[in-house]
Amino acid sequence: MDFDQTKILLKEKLGSPYFETDRCILFCGDSLTLQKKIDRPLFDAIITSPPYNIGKEYEEIVSLDKYIDWSTEWLADSCELLRERGCLLLNLGYTNVADMGRAIPLSYLLWDKVPLFLNQEIVWNYSAGVACRKYLSPRNEKILWYVKDKTHYTFNLDEIRDPNVKYPNSKRHGKSRVNQLGKNPSDVWQIAKVTTGKNRASKERTTHPCQFPLELVNRLLRGFTNKNEIVLDPFVGSGTTIEACITNDRYCVGFEIMPSYCEIIKNRIENLVLQKPVGNKEEE
Ligand SMILES: C[S@@+](CC[C@H](N)C(=O)[O-])C[C@H]1O[C@@H](n2cnc3c(N)ncnc32)[C@H](O)[C@@H]1O
Numbered sequence: 001m002d003f004d005q006t007k008i009l010l011k012e013k014l015g016s017p018y019f020e021t022d023r024c025i026l027f028c029g030d031s032l033t034l035q036k037k038i039d040r041p042l043f044d045a046i047i048t049s050p051p052y053n054i055g056k057e058y059e060e061i062v063s064l065d066k067y068i069d070w071s072t073e074w075l076a077d078s079c080e081l082l083r084e085r086g087c088l089l090l091n092l093g094y095t096n097v098a099d100m101g102r103a104i105p106l107s108y109l110l111w112d113k114v115p116l117f118l119n120q121e122i123v124w125n126y127s128a129g130v131a132c133r134k135y136l137s138p139r140n141e142k143i144l145w146y147v148k149d150k151t152h153y154t155f156n157l158d159e160i161r162d163p164n165v166k167y168p169n170s171k172r173h174g175k176s177r178v179n180q181l182g183k184n185p186s187d188v189w190q191i192a193k194v195t196t197g198k199n200r201a202s203k204e205r206t207t208h209p210c211q212f213p214l215e216l217v218n219r220l221l222r223g224f225t226n227k228n229e230i231v232l233d234p235f236v237g238s239g240t241t242i243e244a245c246i247t248n249d250r251y252c253v254g255f256e257i258m259p260s261y262c263e264i265i266k267n268r269i270e271n272l273v274l275q276k277p278v279g280n281k282e283e284e
Helices: 003-014 031-036 064-080 106-113 214-224 240-247 259-273
Strands: 024-028 043-048 082-092 094-097 101-105 117-125 140-147 188-190 230-233 251-256
Touching: 003 024, 003 251, 024 240, 024 259, 031 064, 031 251, 043 214, 064 082, 064 094, 064 106, 082 106, 082 214, 094 106, 101 106, 106 117, 106 140, 140 214, 214 240, 230 240, 240 251, 240 259, 251 259
Parallel strands: 024 251, 043 082, 043 230, 117 188, 230 251
Antiparallel strands: 082 140, 094 101, 117 140
């Protein structure tokens, strides 16, 4: 089924979208309610960063049990939406667990709640962040790479090779030992966070409080999906997954519960299509 047909099907089941172009469609609402209404399987990949239960403006803190139950439910349902060779790229941060631990990696709590094969954990390492005094300053989040079929899955290594090779001229028996496209980028990815602040805000920054860097999603898309595949982001936030899909020739379906963020996405994508800079609305 191509993307035009997918959009027709989605509109039949979910009603009017908030916004659409020939490469994306955005629905405003609760992701689980929306996705439960749609036919399956429908998507080649899911790339997302859900709420972490840490009291951001878009979430209410609930008990850990309740959070795990909710996560288990949406993850199980999402996996049914994936096609045969589909994958799930799940970005997870940390949550506090009262009287038990500070900043517990959500991957410890959720990794086995996903009914797919966990192919690898990617560590996303960034240099800037909160400076702590009583413990080490956190500088990473995880991306769990799940696949539906543990043998047949998309891995486009050449698309994501790291050209930064230490000994590019290294030879053995007169033959180059180095892949000319670069080395395997490893499971630790150093990618800067989207920064805020008057003079140091990232170019791509919107007013959304937890925006993914485009570079991170670009690499996930190139490495683990193919051109013209359809990607779902059920917690699409500021629309980074949508923008990255458009610029990498993929299609994207997004769900977002907050109308104000849907408006950010609409402006962001309209500007992208018109080749206008996102603009830096940060007032700090
Ligand atoms: C961590 S942010 C995602 C940020 C996104 N990756 C980006 O680059 O902007 C999580 C998003 O999920 C949205 N959200 C929270 N609960 C939701 C729900 N039940 N259904 C749909 N969206 C939800 C929030 O409003 C927030 O924008």
